[in-house]
Amino acid sequence: MVVAAGSGSRLGAAVPKAFVPLAGVPLLGHALRGVLSCAAVSEVVLVVPAAQVDTAGAIAEAVCREVGARGVVTVVVGGAERGDSVAAGLGALSDGVEVVLVHDAARCLTPVAVFDRVVAAVEAGAVAVVPGTPVVDTVKQVDPDGVVVATPDRSTLRAVQTPQGFRRDVLVRAHATSSDATDDAGLVERLGEPVLVVDGDPRALKVTTSADLETAARLLGVTS
Ligand code: C5P
Known part of the structure; x- marks a missing residue:
């Protein structure tokens, strides 16, 4: 499922x-x-604004043609919050699907190796798998007044x-229970x-910001 709403x-x-x-292709097209x-993907549900x-259907057709995929993309309308959009996407999955990947269209340059690692871990028996990178900044937890209450060990x-x-x-x-987390793993x-x-x-x-769009353009070897 690609959430793009x-x-x-x-x-x-x-x-x-x-x-x-981004380099002439919508972020959704790159995503x-x-x-x-990803060879393991059998169908895609795209969740987009009404x-x-x-437009999303046309983008999907163009990408399917480019990569040689056929008839696997369904487009549905998302909701007000990200969790609502994921719930809408869940409702459009085919009966036989047992493993679901939820992907942000905004992470449009995610290498296929990341998809493969996540799929492999679920197929090896994990019920929920997220890709993550070490944190380079020291992170502070603060109270509503901005006063630090904790400094988690960065290595964790x-x-x-x-x-x-x-x-x-x-x-x-998880989605039947609550929907207000910033990611699905949180639920x-x-x-x-x-x-x-x-x-x-x-x-x-x-x-997220125009600076990120410039970073993405640099990763593609173009200027935005
Ligand atoms: O807002 P944020 O950057 O966290 O959104 C992450 C992803 O969730 C984006 O790809 C965005 O399009 C999607 N989203 C959605 N429906 C919403 C809000 C966000 O599909 N109501």
């Missing part, structure tokens, strides 16, 4: 973030190319990315289920 207000573009061009390059359903921290992979039944149960943690972290990749950065 956010407005991207922090990017300040005229179109929703997933439809902003889909990565997803469809006004972008046709990971900055997590997508795709996040789940046994379908666990993800459905699964609340069920008391274990979440495994595998190696992420700096190229899986989330495009």
Whole structure:
């Protein structure tokens, strides 16, 4: 599932973030190319804003043609919050699907090796798997007044990315319980289920600001 229904207000573009061009291709197109390059992916549900359903369909068709994938992409309308969009996507999955990857379109340059690592870990028996990278900054937990209350040991921290992979039944149960986490693994943690972290990749950065878009352009070897 590729969630692409956010407005991207922090990017300040005229179109929703997933439809902003990067080297001439919308972020969603780059993201889909990565997803469809993962051999384990049998179907894709794209979750987009209501006004972008046709555009998303056209982007999906173009990418499918480019990578030689056929008839595997469904487009559905997302919701107000990310959790609502994931729930909408879950409702559109085919009956036989047992493993679900949830991927942010905003992490449009995620290498296929990250998808493969997540899939491999779920297939090896993990119920929930997230890619993550070591944290280089020292992180402080603060109270509402900005006063530091704790400094977690940095070596125990990971900055997590997508795709996040789940046994379908666990993800459905997690979304039935609550929806207000900033990632899907957070909902699964609340069920008391274990979440495994595998190696992420700096190229899986989330495009949030125009500076991130410039970083993504540099990674592609172009200027934005
Ligand atoms: O807002 P944020 O950058 O955390 O969004 C992460 C991903 O979730 C993006 O790909 C965005 O399009 C998606 N999203 C969504 N529906 C929302 C909000 C965010 O699909 N209502």
